[in-house]
Structures are given as structure tokens and as C-alpha cells.
Amino acid sequence: MIDIKKWFVTHFPALGSRDFAIFLIGQFISVIGTWMQATALPYLAYRISGRPFDLGLIGFANTLPTLLFALPAGVLVERWDKRKAVILFQAVMSVQAFGLAYLAYANRLEIWHILILAFIYGSAVSVEVTARQAMLIELAGKDALPSAIALQTTAFNLGRVIGPLTAAWLIAASGNEGTVFLANGISYVFVIIGLFFARTRFKVEKEPQASQGMRDEFKQGVAYIRSNAMILSAILMSTLLGFFGIPLVQQIPAVARDILLPILNSETAIAARTGNLYTAQGIGAVTAAFMIAYFASANKNSTLALGQIFFIIPIIALGFTTSPALAFFLLILVGWGTVVQLISMNTMIQVRVPNELRGRVFSVYFWGLQGVAPFGSVLIGWVAQSWNVQTAIFLGGVTCMVGVIVVRLVFMQKSSSSD
Numbered sequence: 074m075i076d077i078k079k080w081f082v083t084h085f086p087a088l089g090s091r092d093f094a095i096f097l098i099g100q101f102i103s104v105i106g107t108w109m110q111a112t113a114l115p116y117l118a119y120r121i122s123g124r125p126f127d128l129g130l131i132g133f134a135n136t137l138p139t140l141l142f143a144l145p146a147g148v149l150v151e152r153w154d155k156r157k158a159v160i161l162f163q164a165v166m167s168v169q170a171f172g173l174a175y176l177a178y179a180n181r182l183e184i185w186h187i188l189i190l191a192f193i194y195g196s197a198v199s200v201e202v203t204a205r206q207a208m209l210i211e212l213a214g215k216d217a218l219p220s221a222i223a224l225q226t227t228a229f230n231l232g233r234v235i236g237p238l239t240a241a242w243l244i245a246a247s248g249n250e251g252t253v254f255l256a257n258g259i260s261y262v263f264v265i266i267g268l269f270f271a272r273t274r275f276k277v278e279k280e281p282q283a284s285q286g287m288r289d290e291f292k293q294g295v296a297y298i299r300s301n302a303m304i305l306s307a308i309l310m311s312t313l314l315g316f317f318g319i320p321l322v323q324q325i326p327a328v329a330r331d332i333l334l335p336i337l338n339s340e341t342a343i344a345a346r347t348g349n350l351y352t353a354q355g356i357g358a359v360t361a362a363f364m365i366a367y368f369a370s371a372n373k374n375s376t377l378a379l380g381q382i383f384f385i386i387p388i389i390a391l392g393f394t395t396s397p398a399l400a401f402f403l404l405i406l407v408g409w410g411t412v413v414q415l416i417s418m419n420t421m422i423q424v425r426v427p428n429e430l431r432g433r434v435f436s437v438y439f440w441g442l443q444g445v446a447p448f449g450s451v452l453i454g455w456v457a458q459s460w461n462v463q464t465a466i467f468l469g470g471v472t473c474m475v476g477v478i479v480v481r482l483v484f485m486q487k488s489s490s491s492d
Contacts, residue, residue, distance in 0.1 A: 085366055086213075087221035092271040093212040099267025101228040103163070106260025108236025110170060112351050113244060113253040116344060117177070118187055119326040125462060127184055129454015132323040134188040136446035138196035143444050146200040147294065147436020148287045151429070155208040160268050162201035163261050169194045170258035177251030202439055206423070207432045211273035219420050223366035226416050230362045230408070233355030241348030245341060294433030297426070303374070304425060304434065306484035307418040310377070312441035313476040314384075314414060316449035319442075321388060321469045322407070323450060325350050327462045333397045346397060353401045357408030365416045373417045378481070380413025385474045392467030415442075 082089040088097075115128055150158060169190050176182040206222075213221035243252045298304050329347040365376070387406040394400055418438065426434045456465040 085220050085224055086217040087224050090213045090217065090274075092274060093209070093217075093221055095267045095271045096212055096264070097224060097228055099264035100225065101232060102263040103260045104229045104232035105236045105239065106170070106257035108233045108351070108355070109240040109243070109253045110173070110257040112237040112240040112348055113250045114173070114187065115323065115326045116347050117182070117250045118184060119330065120340070121182075122184055125324060125327045125457040126454045128323050128326060129320070129450045129457070130184075131187055131191050132320055132450030132454070133447040134191040135195040136443045136450065138192060139199040139440060140444040140447055142196060142199040143203065143436050143440040144291065145287060146203045147433040148290050150200070150204040150207055151432040153204070155204045155211065156268055156271070156273055158204040159201055159208060160265050162197040162204070163265050165197040166194055166201070167258045167261035169197070170254050170261070174251045174254035174258060177249060177254055199443075203432060203436045206419070206435050208273065210423070210428070210431070211276040212271060214275040218423060220366060222420050222423065223362060223416055226412060227359060227362035227366050230355055230358035230412055233358050233408070234352055237348040237351035237355065241345050244344055291433060294430055294437060297430055298434060298437060301425065302484050304422055306480055307377075307421050308438050308441045309480050310381075310414070310477060311418050311438055312445055313473055313480070314411075315442040316445045317469045317472045317476070318384065318388070318411070319446055320449040320453040321466050322354070324453065324457055324462050324465065327457060328391075328400065332395060332462055333400055334395045349401060350404055353404035354408035354411070357405040357410075358412040361409040361412040362416065365413065373421045377414060377417035377421070380410045380417060381477050382410070384410025384414060385470055385477070388470035388473070389467055392463045392470065
């Protein structure tokens with residue numbers, strides 16, 4: 074008879090750490106709430122204003138803090154207790170969700186409220202993500218780190234499937250998006266409780282040394298990145314994805330309402346269609362995350378290339394379709410390709426970087442992925458508003474394709490030698 078626990082630990086080594094398993098359960102509940110809000114908020118904003126540009130503005134407000142704070146956060150989190158930092162910023166995100174819930178229930182929520190609260194949320198995320206990623210090795214250990222990254226991403230993207238479906242059900246059942254925001258605020262409590270019980274048993278205490286100052290410490294991280302072709306190419310590719318790729322997904326509410334041509338166009342049908350499109354991405358994403366978690370030894374450079382193909386080609390095709398069924402299928406592929414890219418780049422970086430530089434290097438990667446996204450969000454939103462949503466999606470996909478080809482041609486020889 075198969076020993077289930079032994080099988081899981083053999084194939085998913087990070088689950089052998091009790092502390093990581095506790096954190097993962099709380100994180101899974103939290104990300105369901107996160108994706109519920111990520112579905113309901115743009116739907117609500119587009120229902121209020123009907124302008125694609127406002128979706129871009131919300132994306133701008135949500136990711137601008139990464140541009141401002143992610144790089145210094147990479148230095149700061151190496152000086153802090155990472156577990157306590159994650160708890161603090163998860164609490165800030167919970168308060169933000171409760172603020173949205175109050176305004177929605179009071180029927181006072183306007184676009185400017187959403188922008189301010191999105192900025193607060195993005196500010197917390199810009200620090201919390203770096204602290205959380207740097208904390209994984211302290212919970213699971215270095216040998217299980219690739220497994221921990223993939224399992225965390227699996228939980229994140231399983232929530233990406235459950236969250237939109239739950240959000241659509243709650244909106245239909247309650248008639249108010251505030252129910253979704255309230256549920257999200259409560260969901261953060263679970264990851265906070267989990268981290269109070271989890272311990273960072275693999276934490277390596279650094280020897281006391283005189284501080285060189287934040288600027289010099291940051292320069293050390295940049296110098297390391299410039300000396301490693303694999304990490305530099307991964308960061309450049311993440312920047313392309315952040316500027317031209319991810320902002321395209323922010324236009325899903327506009328695609329669901331204005332581009333796809335179903336028979337039913339009531340608000341309930343549009344909300345369900347929007348949730349279905351987000352769910353399609355989630356199906357592809359969770360499939361990709363589970364596959365990579367199971368096949369953790371795969372060549373990350375080759376896997377990254379596969380993810381780029383399955384992201385770019387469907388995005389370009391999405392710019393031509395008006396069929397809900399085809400859009401659903403294409404977004405499954407987009408979700409798969411997105412997550413394969415993210416896990417591959419994250420793992421390529423984390424397993425190569427020394428412990429003392431992990432926070433700084435990861436913050437540069439995260440800055441490349443999301444720090445430039447505010448400008449990409451505004452650009453894509455402006456193109457969608459000035460021309461149309463399909464043109465914005467097509468041009469964004471083509472630009473991603475050209476950029477990836479250029480980076481791979483420039484760095485392929487150097488990268489392959491270090492993979």
C-alpha cells in the first residue's frame with residue numbers, strides 16, 4: 074500500500090517542513106480572497122465608469138509602489154525578521170480590504186477611492202512579496218526551495234481558479250461587491266495566524282558586520298546581477314512581461330463587456346463572463362504550477378522558453394477573437410504560459426543567488442516585473458481607450474514577442490553556458 078505522506082514528501086520535498094506546510098495552508102486561504110477581490114474590483118470600476126483607461130489607472134496605482142519601494146525593500150528585508158515583516162504587511166492589506174468593503178456597503182465607492190486604496194495595497198505588496206520570497210528558504214530549507222516556490226505558486230493559482238468563481242457567486246447572491254472585499258479582509262487573518270505558529274528553522278543568522286549603507290549594499294546586488302548573464306536575462310524578460318504582458322490581462326473586464334458577443338448581456342451575465350475569463354487563466358495557471366512542482370528538475374531555461382511561446386501566441390490570437398468559447402481557451406493557455414515563466418524565472422534566480430544577496434537581487438527582479446507595470450498599464454489603457462481593446466492586446470503581444478527574441482539572441486550563448 075502506498076504511503077501517501079511519503080509519496081507527497083518525495084515528490085514535493087517542501088511539504089516535509091511542518092512550518093512551510095502551515096504557512097502554505099494559510100497562504101492558500103488568503104490568495105483565494107486576493108483573487109476574489111482582483112476579480113470584483115475591476116468589474117466594479119468598469120461598471121462605475123465604463124472606461125478602459127480607468128482599468129489602466131487602477132493597474133497604475135496598484136503597481137506604482139513597486140516602482141518606488143521594491144528596490145529599497147530588497148535591502149531593508151535583509152535587515153529585518155522576514156516572518157514578522159510578512160505578518161505586518163499582510164495586516165495592512167487586510168485593513169485595505171475592509172476599507173473597500175465599508176465604502177462599497179455604504180454605496181460611496183468612487184474611482185478615486187479605488188485608486189488610493191489600490192496604492193495602499195500595492196505599497197504593502199511591494200515590500201511583502203520580497204520578504205515572503207526571501208523567507209521561503211528559512212521555512213523549507215535550500216534543498217527544498219524549488220519545491221517551495223512551485224508549491225506556493227500552485228496555491229496562488231489554485232486560488233486564482235476558486236477566487237473568481239466565488240466572487241461571481243457572492244456578487245450574484247448578495248448584490249454587492251462589498252461582500253467580496255469583506256471576505257478578502259478576513260482571509261488575510263489565516264496567513265497571519267499561520268505565520269504565528271510557523272518557525273523559520275532554516276534561518277541562517279548573519280555574522281554582525283558594519284553597515285555599508287543602503288546605497289552601497291544595493292550596488293553590490295546590481296553588480297552581482299550584471300556579472301551573471303542568466304539572472305540578468307531573466308530580469309530583462311520579467312521586465313518585458315511586466316510592461317507589455319501583464320497589463321493586457323487588466324483589460325479582461327472590457328473584453329468581457331465590449332468585445333465578446335454572446336446572446337445575453339445583462340449585468341449578471343457580464344459578471345459571470347468576467348469571472349469565467351479570470352477562471353480560465355486560473356485553470357491554466359494552476360495546471361502549470363502543479364506540473365512544475367512535480368517535475369521540479371526540468372531545465373528552467375527551456376521551460377521558460379516554452380512558457381513564453383504559450384503566453385505570446387494566445388495573447389496575439391486574443392486580439393482577433395469575438396468568441397467567448399475561444400477566448401476562454403486562449404486565456405487558459407495565457408495563464409499556463411504566464412505561470413511557467415514566473416516560476417522558471419523565480420527559481421533560476423533564487424537557487425543561484427547567495428543568501429546574503431537574495432533580498433536585493435529578488436527585489437530587482439520584482440521591480441522589473443511590476444515596477445514598470447504602472448507605465449505599461451497606462452499605455453495599454455490609453456491604446457485601448459484611443460483605438461480599441463483588441464488593438465491594444467495585439468500590439469502588446471507582438472511587442473512581447475519581439476522583445477523576447479531580442480533578449481534571447483543577445484544572451485543565449487552566455488545564458489546557456491550557466492544553465
